[in-house]
Amino acid sequence: MRADYLFTSESVSEGHPDKVSDQISDAIVDYMLARDPEARVACETLTTTQRVVLAGEIRCKGVYENGDWVDGCLDEIEQLVRGVVKDIGYAQDGFHHDTLTFENHLHGQSAHIAQGVDSSGNKDEGAGDQGIMFGFACDETPDLMPATLDYSHKILHRLAEDRKSGAAPFLEPDSKSQVTLRYENGKPVACTALVVSTQHAPGYDQGEKEAELHAYVKRVVGEILPEGFISDETEWHINPTGTFEIGGPDGDAGLTGRKIIVDTYGGASPHGGGAFSGKDPTKVDRSAAYITRYLAKNIVAAGLASRCTIQLAYAIGVSKPLSLYVDTHDTGTAGDAELEAAIKSIGKLGGLTPRGIREHLGLNKPIYRQSAAYGHFGRTAEGDAFPWERTDLVEDLKAALNG
CATH class of the missing domain: 3.30.300.10 (GMP Synthetase; Chain A, domain 3)
Incomplete structure (x- = not known):
């Protein structure tokens, strides 16, 4: 270094057109998870002059069943979207929460994706997609962020x-x-x-x-x-x-998932390329990125390093991660391989499977809209919110290294 x-x-800011889209997409995720903790959501949002468009795949009891919307849910979603726009503060001629045109093109989840993700028989829940995810922490600020x-x-x-x-x-x-x-x-x-x-x-x-x-x-x-x-x-x-x-969507079109470096570490860490917003926590783009931040933050909080990068990799439909990589950038008090072994030995992490991650962090809850502006990391863990920012793994890591 x-x-x-x-x-x-x-x-x-929250009023940037891409962030407006992220907040709407995560408001949809929260809406679904509040009604069905096992909901599957992949919601993309387009915002532009006087228009909001939703697209993507969903599966949610009490909201979308047997290939159709449950009565009243379409209206509730539209009012939810308009409420997000109002909360942000847009009541301008070019983008107004009351008068914008709203289109909802969400539809049922692909059965071919569902068969890989869902648990069945002796098969555990698999990752929602292949990919690599990175987490990072450093001691530059009290929040352990760059x-x-x-x-x-x-x-x-x-x-x-x-x-x-x-x-x-x-x-x-x-x-x-x-x-x-x-x-x-x-x-x-x-x-x-x-x-x-x-x-x-x-x-x-x-x-x-x-x-x-x-x-x-x-x-x-x-x-x-x-x-x-x-x-x-x-x-x-x-x-x-x-x-x-x-400004806002009147000045430039916004799309979900275009501010992935703003959402994470500002370029101080590698990024796997996957966005967070609009995805339920079975998607490892989201949940594995959260657990890697959690692990890296706890390593730094434990005094085991002043800078830490962690990578996980998954295959779609497969529960066990393909790889775990730890890099403390020559700042560690323990070897990187030792830290990898320590993480793998901590049973409460559930082997870092998608289900293990969700259960340990408590991710199947409507907690995501508040993460969709001003960064997903470096926030305050309070109640159910931002559980990946807790530092409750410090003693487990120390014990695993000393064991």
Whole structure:
């Protein structure tokens, strides 16, 4: 690893068109799981000017049975979608929760996929698809996340809170951030560049109103980044294109699953390529990515490494993972092979099968919409929410290594 370098990560807000799509897709997942914990959902959402389109495959008792929708569910889903758009804050001429056109093209799950995933006889539940999944953790922040991404998320989350509370009424829902930090001896020490682009009310692109917006953004950033990170040498780019009044799905089409680096580790870790939102937890794109984060975070939280990357691989219809790989990037107090063996020996993980993952983390619950903006990782585990952020495996890992 290099000791001294610059690194950059970006984030996008809940009002970004792709994130609008992610939140709608995960609201559909939650709707199905609340009615049937064994529901199968693969929901893609397209958002564009005054239009939301759903497509994908589902299977859900009490919602979609015998090839048709249960009475009332189609209307409930439409109102759910409109409610998500309203919660985000879109009531604009080009994208309005009340007047947008809604299309639902969800249909029954393929029987050929179902036969590989479902358990039957002596066959355990198989993975919903083939693929590779990565998890990561590092000690750069209290959340054990890369600092560049952590700060990028927190900037936009604050903007959204202030917009909704009325503290910053000139803000609109769509925004993006990007943070560049200088690392010395592998640790972040200063911010060299910041980019914040935020949709705004008319007139906030010139004169005193523009100055007000710029001053507000700089104050927020200064409150979020550690003391001393901002200096006279920090390069600022606030709404660098100028006017940003047309935003969200009216400004650019949105699709589920296009912000996979924003959702994970901001480029600080490899990525298997699979998106999370819109998928029920039998899909290992989602559940295995969560368990690898959980494992990596617990390794770092246990003091066994200051940086950890974990990979899992699966074949569709097969329950047992094909491989487990641990890399502590020469920061580990135990060998990487020893950590792999320790993980495999912990019975409560269920052999890292899709069923074992879901049962250990408690994933068959309506907990996903809240994960669909500001990152799936580095969040607070509270109640049923974000169970992959718990650090309750620390003692098991230590015991397995000492055993």
